[in-house]
Amino acid sequence: MSHKYYEFFCPVKVIAGKAALEHIPYELTGLAAKRPMIVTDKGVRAAGLLDPVIAACEESGLEIVSIYDDVPPDSSTSVVRDIAGIYRQEKCDAIIAVGGGSAIDTGKAVNILVSEGGDDIARYSGAGILKHPLKPFFVVPTTAGTGSEVTAVAVITDEKKGVKLPFTSSFLLPNAAIIDPRMTLTLPPHITAATAMDAMTHATEAFTCMAKNPLSDAYATAAIKKISQSLLNVMDNPKDTEGRLELAQASTMAGIAFSNSMVGLVHSLGHATGAICHLPHGLCMSLYLPYVLEYNLESIREPLGELLLYLEGPEVYSATPASRRAEATISAIRKLRDQLYKRCQLPRTLKETGKVLENQLDHIAEMALDDGSIMFNPKEVTLEDARAVLRRAWA
Amino acid sequence: MLLKRIQPMVFQARRLYVDIMFQVMGRALQAVSEVDETVQNEARALPQGLLFEMMVMPEGPRLIVEHIGDGYFHYHGDSAPRPVDLSIQFKHIAHAFLVLSFQEKTSEAFANDRMLVDGDVSYAVRMTRVLNRLETFILPKLIAERAVKEYPASLHLPEKLISAARIYLKVATNFVETARP
Structure with missing residues (x-):
């Protein structure tokens, strides 16, 4: 009997190619989401990479309710808490992370808080803590390297304790990864x-x-x-x-x-x-x-x-x-x-x-x-x- | 039909084997930390008081070891005095049996998703190296080669035999001392 054993899991819907961004409204509607929030960083916004995402949604009558564009290169627990606060205040019902590894990890962590409740993301650190599916979550990568759009992990810095908190759960995987060549062209x-x-x-x-x-x-x-x-x-x-x-x-x-x-x-x-x-x-x-x-x-x-x-x-x-x-x-x-x-x-x-x-x-x-x-x-x-x-x- | 009849006995024997191996390993971890400098150096990087657990999910056999400082471990048996800091959990008794009967290396078991780590991964990496070091001492080379990723070329027979004898003696002494009346 062979002792070889493996596990393989990737439930992320990959939406790739020309005009991929324009599929976002349809995909969100399919998950009954109507009030998405964008999580990104200043560099992405300054490069004009949000424009086609927003335009694609607005053209289909889907309003982006809130945009948080201040994700730092090493995202922290306080940033995650602040974004979750805005999400709740604006009554958002989905997250679209646009950016590289940090914006995507932040989106994953925010999704934990807004789905599970509370303000302390550290409570959910570790493997297998999450037991339920989270809110609709889409990822639009703006670099071609990290692969974070299809990984079940996120790392967030706890600035008070000075440690990096790992989060591992298959529920962190986004519902969809939108791979559009416009996002990496510049x-x-x-x-x-x-x-x-x-x-x-x-x-x-x-x-x-x-x-x-x-x-x-x-x-x-x-x-x-x-x-x-x-x-x-x-x-x-x-x-x-x-x-x-x-x-x-x-x-x-x-x-x-x-x-x-x-x-x-x-x-x-x-x-x-x-x-x-x-x-x-x-x-x-x-x-x-x-x-x-x-x-x-x-x-x-x-x-x-x-x-x-x-x-x-x-x-x-x-x-x-x-x-x-x-x-x-x-x-x-x-x-x-x-x-x-x-x-x-x-x-x-x-x-x-x-x-x-x-x-x-x-x-x-x-x-x-x-x-x-x-x-x-x-x-x-x-x-x-x-x-x-x-x-x-x-x- | 016969297989169906003996299956419960096989399951019971497997559980007993894993339970006994955990008891031996727990005591051997304490012993190896008292005789081997390499293990002490590995363990020194762990926080004093760190409680390490190796267990079978959901409520199966377990061993609990504490780093009591300066690279020394203390075996607590199968109950922890407080919540553990680091836990390596086999998903099923069958997976624990594969590893503890040396059919699957510890590193392979991690790679094959047989086990989960709950706690600081860097400490789990360190404890895995300690377990590997222990296995290279206490197992015959032929079996140890099946248990660890790479048998250390620098470990020669005299050192292995002397260390193994000291570890086994300490394990046996500990068994006698902690044997229930």
Whole structure:
């Protein structure tokens, strides 16, 4: 009897493509919601990204009752409480989060409070606390990388205690994710590159770490193929709507993959580096990916070799001997990073970031060892191993 | 028909096995924290007084261990003096049996969604490393290799045997001392 077992869950309706935003009114009506609130940040509003969302709703006679546009990059319990207060005051009945990871996580947390009641979001922190479905919740991502629109987690900072509160429940998943290429069309080059590499890392780790499963694999490989085929085109031609949509879809697919099969050491190191050196998450992912793959190589040789097909296409795959495909996959990722460095100086080493000191590496290694994602890394990582990977990633 | 008759006995035996293994593991966690420096270093990062529980949902066997400070654990049996801070919960007795009979590694059980973590995940990661370290000491290498993600290359036979003997002696002593009259 096979001991292989897996779980896979993604009930999010994905609404993707041209004029996707215009489906929002119909979808909200289908959930009996008539008074939606938008949760977003100042950057999104300033970039004019709310305009098509509002226009799409108003054209269908659906009024956006309230807009909260002051979500900070690291959302907090007080922000969540304030937004929930406005939601109740305005008698809203649905939430539309428009933005990146922080706006989406804030939307998830606000939905807990307005659905479950109370003002203290910390009460609901942890896994499996929520027992009932929440209010209608839609997500419109404005970056193509985090995959937050299809993950069942949110992280909110408790500023009084100075800790990050995790929330995990399948009820946090939105009813719908609206993937419209208009929302990522104006992303600057370095953010386009870093977020796409974030999605690439989600997919690569989902495919090579311990909880990989056939359904996640299908999403992961499709995501890698889309990113490798579209990223450089979009970097060269930022207004390439088709390419933007491909990257946005890849991000969602990679999100579905990793939320069902988890991630590994790249994320452990990335989370620690982000916390200590305040580097953007996507940049850390891009930076560490090849070094961690090299470290894990002998444990993941077979699945890693398979990824060559999706990164470089069938000609290169078939011309590469099976025994060399894993190394060729790492080379392909390195090549992609070199191309991104050429186009937008996305750092490839810790030294190139200019924001990490060599004497911080030990601290990063120690913190990475306590990160939850290290549990799913295919190799058992010791402190010395983590230090060695960091030294290789230094310069 | 025969299978139907013996099934309740099989279930009972499985529950008994898990219960006994939890009792051994709880005592062994206390013992390994008294003999192994690596475990002490791992445990030192945990808050003093942290209560760690490993249990089978919903009300199955459980073990409770407290970090009493400076890297030392104290085994509390199956009842906690106050609400636990960190709980690793098997979803079903069958899943606990898979792990405790070394058919599935602890890390695989996490990856396969057999267990839930309630509490600070970073502490759960640390406790998993402690459990792995314990298993590498007290199990024969062939079995330990099935229980942990990677058997440490640095652990040589003399150290393993001496540590295992000390742990087993402490476990046995603890069993005798805490045996009910």
